[in-house]
Amino acid sequence: xxxxxxxxxxxxxxxxxxxxxxxxxxxxxxxxxxxxxxxxxxxxxxxxxxxxxxxxxxxxxxxxxxxxxxxxxxxxxxxxxxxxxxxxxxxxxxxxxxxxxxxxxxxxxxxxxxxxxxxxxxxxxxxxxxxxxxxxxxxxxxxxxxxxxxxxxxxxxxxxxxxxxxxxxxxxxxxxxxxxxxxxxxxxxxxxxxxxxxxxxxxxxxxxxxxxxxxxxxxxxxxxxxxxxxxxxxxxxxxxxxxxxxxxxxxxxxxxxxxxxxxxxxxxxxxxxxxxxxxxxxxxxxxxxxxxxxxxxxxxxxxxxxxxxxxxxxxxxx
Numbered sequence: 001x002x003x004x005x006x007x008x009x010x011x012x013x014x015x016x017x018x019x020x021x022x023x024x025x026x027x028x029x030x031x032x033x034x035x036x037x038x039x040x041x042x043x044x045x046x047x048x049x050x051x052x053x054x055x056x057x058x059x060x061x062x063x064x065x066x067x068x069x070x071x072x073x074x075x076x077x078x079x080x081x082x083x084x085x086x087x088x089x090x091x092x093x094x095x096x097x098x099x100x101x102x103x104x105x106x107x108x109x110x111x112x113x114x115x116x117x118x119x120x121x122x123x124x125x126x127x128x129x130x131x132x133x134x135x136x137x138x139x140x141x142x143x144x145x146x147x148x149x150x151x152x153x154x155x156x157x158x159x160x161x162x163x164x165x166x167x168x169x170x171x172x173x174x175x176x177x178x179x180x181x182x183x184x185x186x187x188x189x190x191x192x193x194x195x196x197x198x199x200x201x202x203x204x205x206x207x208x209x210x211x212x213x214x215x216x217x218x219x220x221x222x223x224x225x226x227x228x229x230x231x232x233x234x235x236x237x238x239x240x241x242x243x244x245x246x247x248x249x250x251x252x253x254x255x256x257x258x259x260x261x262x263x264x265x266x267x268x269x270x271x272x273x274x275x276x277x278x279x280x281x282x283x284x285x286x287x288x289x290x291x292x293x294x295x296x297x298x299x300x301x302x303x304x305x306x307x308x309x310x311x312x313x314x315x316x317x318x
Contacts, residue, residue: 011302022294023076027069030287036135037061039085081288084176086280091288094273099292101171101269105262106254108185109192112191113254116197117243122231136201143198146258152191152264159187169266170199188265203246207239229298248304252297 038055047055056062060071075082081091092296125135161166166187172180181299211217220230262271270289277285 008306011305015124015298018298019197020297022151022298023134023291024069024170025285026272026291026294028074029290030283031065052312059086078293081291084282085241086282086285091284094285095270095292098268098270098273101267102255102258102262102271103183104174105188105192105258105267105269108120108189109196109254109258110251112189113197113250114247116193116233117200117204118236120197121234121243123209124205125202125208125212128212133205136205140198140201144192144202146195148191148195148274149260149264152188152261153192155187156264169264171267184267188261188267191264192254193260196253197300199250200243200246203237203243205241207242208235211235211239244304244307248301251300251304255293255297257270 035060038061041055042051047299053062059067063071072082079092083090084094092214096145105298120140121137124133127133141249156168161164170184172184173182183308208231217230217235220234259271259274260271261267262269263275266272274286274289277283277289
């Protein structure tokens with residue numbers, strides 16, 4: 001436990017410069033954007049050059065870039081992501097409203113991806129080179145090649161519009177109707193999870209096959225232990241290292257894919273907030289959404305590292 005705590009503290013300490021680097025990257029990236037907060041603020045009007053200059057002066061847009069970055073980081077440390085030039089609302093409040101839906105969609109998609117990958121990967125490894133293995137490998141190859149938005153459009157056409165089994169879009173608060181919430185997020189979560197599940201399935205299969213070929217598995221089965229016990233207790237635990245690594249990297253795909261999927265299904269999450277901000281030329285909101293998403297990706301990968309420590313005792317010993 002002491003070793004795990006020491007590693008955890010070291011990883012958390014590394015998060016500080018990493019997040020500062022992310023903030024610097026987002027800040028510099030937005031400076032190359034053509035979006036002008038002053039133009040967004042006066043959208044629909046015809047401001048004079050004096051009005052534009054006064055707005056930029058009030059909001060520190062005329063300060064040198066290093067000064068603006070120091071102010072930006074200082075505001076971040078106080079939980080301030082800036083103010084929307086278009087609406088005047090705090091960006092943090094807008095993100096706090098949109099983020100729960102994106103987290104719900106991402107977690108549902110992640111859960112589905114893990115369940116499908118473990119089920120398909122283990123089945124393909126156990127029935128290696130038989131019909132189930134060949135069928136699963138073909139399906140996973142199709143899933144890797146199919147874009148999530150294309151799957152989403154097919155699901156809307158055949159399962160929502162054609163069959164009427166699910167709504168074609170919109171969101172239902174789980175506090176109002178848990179069943180309605182599940183029906184509203186079922187297709188978006190499935191469309192989001194399938195490409196990730198397909199890739200993970202192939203990796204789980206490869207890892208489990210490698211473990212099944214090791215001597216300790218043959219010894220355990222030869223000693224009379226049921227194969228399902230050997231697979232469940234030993235093989236699966238040892239084979240999870242590579243899939244966990246890939247899962248941490250694919251979380252970024254889930255978060256990025258959620259932006260597109262939310263747009264397809266008209267869900268009022270971070271994706272819609274981001275698209276609206278880009279279309280309206282509101283750089284503060286874009287900057288806040290990108291920074292929040294990047295921070296979430298970094299934190300999730302920290303959690304994946306901790307799962308590695310729990311699954312693999314050799315890492316703790318090292």
